[in-house]
Amino acid sequence: MIIDCHGHFTTVPTSLREYRKMQVATCEAGQTSDFAPPPDFSDDELRERLENAQLGLMKERGIDLTLFSPIAGLMGHHQGNEALSRHWSRICNDLVHRVSNLYPDRFAPVCQLPQSPGIPPQNCIEELERCVSELGFVGCNLNPDPSGGHWTDPPLTDRWWYPLFEKLAELEVPAMIHVSGSCNPNFHHTGAHYLNGDTTAFMQFLLSDLFRDFPTLKFVIPHGGGAVPYHWGRYRGLAQDLNRPPLAELLMENVFFDTCVYHQPGIDLLTEVIPAENILFGSEMVGAVRSVDPETGHYFDDTRRYVEALTGLSEVDRKKIYEGNARRVYPQLDKRLREQEKITTPA
């Protein structure tokens, strides 16, 4: 089985993006509560959106299941206020939940959190619990910079985040570290802000004893870990110079990287320096890069090709990257799959 740990519902009906624009404009104009309800979509409309995109590509590429979350770039935690963030998060999470009900064996739902800059992360617990305990979500996306490129909240390792981490640990739900759009003109979202967020979070973890406080907490750092695996020697050296424990001991039970690196040499490096136990297959499809690589004739984001082409990878390790690690890092996914297996293969 091949599980893609990183997919967003980027192909939502256009009216949802228009609704969001209107909603933000309304909020910025002074309406701070009682926001209008979202547009309605038929099941057929959603199916069409998915079958012509994510589902079609999954079939082509042999991907069985995608951990599916709302559009990262549209989480927009920096827009509006906390109430708007909560309202919008519910809409987005409900939509992803609906998709996972339409295709329960193809999509497992992952939620966004109603973060807002300067607002304590514990205020996200209610929506997290709703998603996980009531709706069967298996993971969440956690924005390390709700300000959208101004980095005004404390580092992820600050006690500011601890109440949320306690809940994540209790629910056995990992978080993918994922920034949203950037309102800082210095940072292009997918070309700079995303990768910077990944790199920044890893270094925060390196400096802290967070995983001594939360030994079971798990984070997936997407986009192949930002700059981290490419600079793995730098990080091993920094840990040593700063009298931190070796990385293996410090964080490799808790920090994982996906394979969203869009060329063969990048995946070669990732799998050379990071243990197979810490790599989860992912493609962020349909996402950051949507076109065909003229050098290969294949989609840039067809990351399965790169993983398949790894000659030095054992079949045991490939299976970990494709399935085993995801089921270990996302215990609620494993439960969901076991239940589905029970249903589809009755005794």
Next chain:
Amino acid sequence: MIIDCHGHFTTVPTSLREYRKMQVATCEAGQTSDFAPPPDFSDDELRERLENAQLGLMKERGIDLTLFSPIAGLMGHHQGNEALSRHWSRICNDLVHRVSNLYPDRFAPVCQLPQSPGIPPQNCIEELERCVSELGFVGCNLNPDPSGGHWTDPPLTDRWWYPLFEKLAELEVPAMIHVSGSCNPNFHHTGAHYLNGDTTAFMQFLLSDLFRDFPTLKFVIPHGGGAVPYHWGRYRGLAQDLNRPPLAELLMENVFFDTCVYHQPGIDLLTEVIPAENILFGSEMVGAVRSVDPETGHYFDDTRRYVEALTGLSEVDRKKIYEGNARRVYPQLDKRLREQEKITTPA
């Protein structure tokens, strides 16, 4: 000949660091001009500092010449005010100039600029001209984020920076894109802010027509280009999706990467995906990581070992990386070396 394009005078006498602390404290307490003069050092003190560190390591590693600039982490453009930045930059640049006079065949001077957040970059021209035209500096370090981790100034591709770029082009001086310390608790300086600065600058260049306006302007992106080579497929794809010209055409005459990547797989990837013409040997020694890699028994920052170990690199390309590209990207360095050659080998 082996030229290291990236060295900082990180081993300055302790009293200079103490002086800087005092200077910043004084400025923050309200003194905004007439700053106290720096401590004095004897030539012997400077020689001892260098021979036990940079010079000794250069000798051990077979590096002939280092492009030597003030401590990046201590530029501190976000500290104090513009007058302090100017005062401090002169001190640091004069010190580097003195080093290059003590060892003219071992160090070529590269200056820091008296940047200050919110202050037009053209205000740096006076110090740049002093360094290049009067003192023989061959390059400069340009901070893309003088705010020290808040990113409050416009992107490098904004016209805000153009007067400085005009002067750089006129003087034939490249800039290394190099942030300084971070005053944002989210960003560890060498573990996050440096690499984020590199990644961010590259994406800014990708989005703009800066090099149509300045066809001869050259930037060195240090630390192996941040996250960029590892995500080269992503950047090729983004350029294509955004209807930008291919990267080779868009910026490869103007943007270069150093080899400050502290493990073999990183250097393997860098030289696999980036043309040899765009790579300059660098080690950032003595810098970000100072210890020995227990996996190899050699210093993490002994980047020459990684370049030497590249079996797929032709001798022609290796010579470009070690010497040819540096002489091409830094025309003032080439002139300096030609003059020195004239002196040492009279007709």
